[in-house]
Amino acid sequence: MKKDTLVVYFSCGGTTEWAGKTLAGILGCGSYPLEAQESYTKEDLDWRNPDSRSSLEMKDEGARPAYKKLPVDLEDYGRIFIGFPIWWGIEPRIIDHFLEEEDFKGKEVVPFATSGGSPIDKAQDRLEEKYGPRLKILRGQRLNRSLEKEDVEAWIQGLTSEK
Template structure:
């Protein structure tokens, strides 16, 4: 009886794993704990962040501004829009809403954002400066309508040279499988 139960349990485990693979779900087994932090003004970066969290088994944390951005705030053609004013002021630090992320419990922090004016939005700086990230591995990822990620990663490294930054990845047009594979590769290197 016990042998039959063990055989059935093994078959069910293999079947569940096969079903998860068929659905395209890939979850990394690792000793490192991941936190996936993201700011998303339109939902594009949020989708990528959710995929990374699913792939790594990481905790998802949204950077939420105290005052939400409206479509008028995001109008990059208007020099007086909120986002334009913030990005033209290197000292701007938009206020955060909600509780702090539990960064103590993780080893790797993926930080996602849309690229604004070739940089991370200033609210990302607010997040970084509001948390003790020393000793953590920081992995930037971004989405963009036309810019690359290298300028924003360079600026983050220069602004926070004491933090341990990894190469960033632009996830525009990346499908679920590509994002999962990248996240797995990042975690394997830790």
Template sequence: MNKALVAYFSASGVTAKVAAKLSEAIGADIFEIKPKVPYSSADLNWQNSESRSSIESKDPGSRPAIAEKVDNMDQYDLVFVGFPVWWYREPSIIDTFMESYDFSGKKVVPFATSGMSPIGDSGKNMQALASGASVAAGKRFPSNVSAGELKEWAVKNSQ
């Protein structure tokens, strides 16, 4: 497998657990995509149309700032990008991440966590933000996915 990075955004900790399991299973570096302004539980209330996450999801131009950058993104050929599914797509902070680096010549593989919502068009959305990259369609995983299943999926998608 190429030099790999698992980058992830996790609002509640579920995606963080899956990302850590994936990173360990494939021997990849790991990076947490942290918002410059952390999300509060009120910000994440999807039932409130005025919550921060609801407002960001409705605005295709929303780009929440990221607190830190990946050191030397150039060293990675393969980047797994993990996130929770918000309104059937990737959260806006993932769009910020995709626009923050030159992914030319890299393979980007999205993965998402959700109880039931599909990953939707996240791969297509991310491809539009990463010209020159090869962005896979991605896959949604439940919180209890096994390390073996993650490794098998990652190896298949690293080709």
């Protein structure tokens, strides 16, 4: 049975939300925000403050911020795009929590990210290294506001589980 595609995105400032919705529009599928149980304030996101919530979480490899359960059953989906802002060069810890907590067995997971300039590569490598044998992690993409629809389509076309 062919299973559907879903886009899930974590976004604090709206950029990744925009990317996720744009991607879902191109894919013709649904999209849902992955929301932190306790949402991030402006102060929480201050990377210049070494004691801000995001700084403390990113310094702690084991930090696993709580998130709200999605209102959909992931069981119904075969390919799940997961979007996030790059924090300190990598994926925010809430993404690790989501990937560890939910059952992605037999599913394809496709990362995408937005950032101020950092590429997705480091996050991609980490996700493959940490979750690769358990999850099918396909080649992700940084999707910033300057993205061209054709480039997004070419990336989607090129996705394959053969590695």
